[in-house]
Amino acid sequence: MSVHGSDVKVFVRTRPTAHFATDLIEYLPDGQVSISSLKAAVNNQLFSWSFRSDRVLHDVSQEEVYESVAHTVVLGALDGYNGTVMCFGQTGSGKTYTMTGTNESYRHRGIIPRALQELFREVEQRVSHKITVHLSYLEIYNETLQDLLSSVRNISSGDNGGPCGMSVVEEPGGGVSVRGLSLHLVHSEEEALNLLFEGEMNRIIGAHCLNRNSSRSHCIFSIHIESRSHMLSEARYVTSKLNLVDLAGSERLGKTGSEGQVLKEAMYINKSLSFLEQAILALGDRRRDHVPFRQSKLTHALKDSLGGNCNTVLVANIYGEAAQIEETLSTLRFASRMKCVQTEPAINEH
Numbered sequence: 001m002s003v004h005g006s007d008v009k010v011f012v013r014t015r016p017t018a019h020f021a022t023d024l025i026e027y028l029p030d031g032q033v034s035i036s037s038l039k040a041a042v043n044n045q046l047f048s049w050s051f052r053s054d055r056v057l058h059d060v061s062q063e064e065v066y067e068s069v070a071h072t073v074v075l076g077a078l079d080g081y082n083g084t085v086m087c088f089g090q091t092g093s094g095k096t097y098t099m100t101g102t103n104e105s106y107r108h109r110g111i112i113p114r115a116l117q118e119l120f121r122e123v124e125q126r127v128s129h130k131i132t133v134h135l136s137y138l139e140i141y142n143e144t145l146q147d148l149l150s151s152v153r154n155i156s157s158g159d160n161g162g163p164c165g166m167s168v169v170e171e172p173g174g175g176v177s178v179r180g181l182s183l184h185l186v187h188s189e190e191e192a193l194n195l196l197f198e199g200e201m202n203r204i205i206g207a208h209c210l211n212r213n214s215s216r217s218h219c220i221f222s223i224h225i226e227s228r229s230h231m232l233s234e235a236r237y238v239t240s241k242l243n244l245v246d247l248a249g250s251e252r253l254g255k256t257g258s259e260g261q262v263l264k265e266a267m268y269i270n271k272s273l274s275f276l277e278q279a280i281l282a283l284g285d286r287r288r289d290h291v292p293f294r295q296s297k298l299t300h301a302l303k304d305s306l307g308g309n310c311n312t313v314l315v316a317n318i319y320g321e322a323a324q325i326e327e328t329l330s331t332l333r334f335a336s337r338m339k340c341v342q343t344e345p346a347i348n349e350h
């Protein structure tokens with residue numbers, strides 16, 4: 001059941017639509033996805049392409065998505081392994097639905113609320129451990145860092161400053177933190193969900209005030225865990241960080257056909273996603289010294305949670321309508337390159 005010591009897990013999740021291109025996209029229970037343009041040319045070229053993901057999540061419930069994608073990563077974080085779960089894909093493909101869900105009904109809850117539920121259930125059960133949980137919520141827009149929880153009164157001793165002058169800083173032990181990002185101590189699922197909700201509202205209001213679309217930023221919801229065992233036979237102290245990342249829409253520059261602010265946003269997004277890919281590929285080559293983490297705020301902020309000390313999971317969200325086939329192909333190609341990467345997780349024991 002553990003993902004420790006394995007490669008980057010890659011899942012493909014389809015957004016159910018009335019016009020899902022079943023004639024173009026084929027998926028098999030073993031995780032294989034094939035796209036064939038025999039019936040509709042992509043870029044005026046006929047082609048056929050396929051790759052094998054860990055699993056295709058087509059027409060499956062939010063609960064099943066959580067169990068497949070995040071359950072073992074959450075348990076790993078409680079045991080001291082850093083983890084990152086990322087949703088990647090074009091705008092409208094279901095990244096936010098997968099990561100956060102909707103408020104429509106309980107069963108539409110996404111990975112973050114379910115992770116918080118499981119986390120606090122485990123905290124209650126692990127009576128031999130003292131487990132402390134802090135949350136932070138970071139937004140990266142055009143290479144600028146924003147604290148989505150800066151407006152929340154911080155009752156935590158972990159408050160490390162205001163929103164001004166935020167920057168990613170490297171720590172002596174190899175970890176990274178974001179200077180100026182507030183950390184919030186939470187004692188229950190309910191407290192944690194309130195913060196998530198507050199952060200979501202701030203994301204929407206902030207985007208509205210600045211007249212921009214909230215899908216143009218990367219959002220990292222981080223759960224910081226400290227676990228101290230009371231048992232003398234197994235006295236140990238472990239820390240971990242679980243990043244749940246809703247990446248900005250990956251649609252390519254040409255397609256947006258835009259200028260001004262929208263063009264600038266697209267350039268920043270494309271660059272940071274390309275650096276994310278380069279960083280993960282370099283990690284796979286065991287060239288940790290040469291991993292270009294500092295090239296973008298996104299990879300720098302995730303530095304201690306990609307590869308090495310981390311379980312990394314990518315969900316490729318696809319909007320599988322015929323009109324979107326080029327973006328779908330581009331998302332799946334990104335996912336297939338990630339699938340080849342091997343990482344070597346290790347525990348954060350003190």
Ligand code: ADP
Binds near residue numbers: 090094
């Ligand atoms: P993105 O974050 O990639 O831009 P969203 O998550 O906002 O996309 O999804 C776009 C719309 O599609 C939303 O209304 C969302 O509720 C809906 N949606 C996406 N995926 C699913 C799904 N698997 N099941 C039901 N509705 C979905």
